[in-house]
Amino acid sequence: MSTTTTEFDRLHQQIAQAESATRYRYEPQVRRMIERKAASGEAIPEATKRLHQELLCEAIEAQFDNMPV
Template sequence: MIKTTPEFERLRHQIAQADSEIRHRYEPQVRRMMERMVASGEAVPGPIKRLHKELLCEAIEAQFDNMPV
């Protein structure tokens, strides 16, 4: 079983409850969590990496949604 942190579980719950239009705003929090884990010598679990990648893609997409054509 992959171990995640209580902090990640709380954050994942918040993201799951968030409107799809604003989910990407949680990306910096997930990134900082990953950075803290790496700095303390912990391996970043796959679910955290996957969530970060998903939010990062959503953040990039949101930038283009606001771009004039």
């Protein structure tokens, strides 16, 4: 198991334990890890890709939470 895989596993656990309202704050970390893994030629797990997409959606949604209507 590579160091990156171990980091992914640890980050997945942190995100799973995070409050739903704050999970999106992990998106930059997940993105950087994906970029590092891709740059080294390693495959990105589908679960990680899905998680990243979810976090992106949550981050976009969070931008509109305090917007006046």
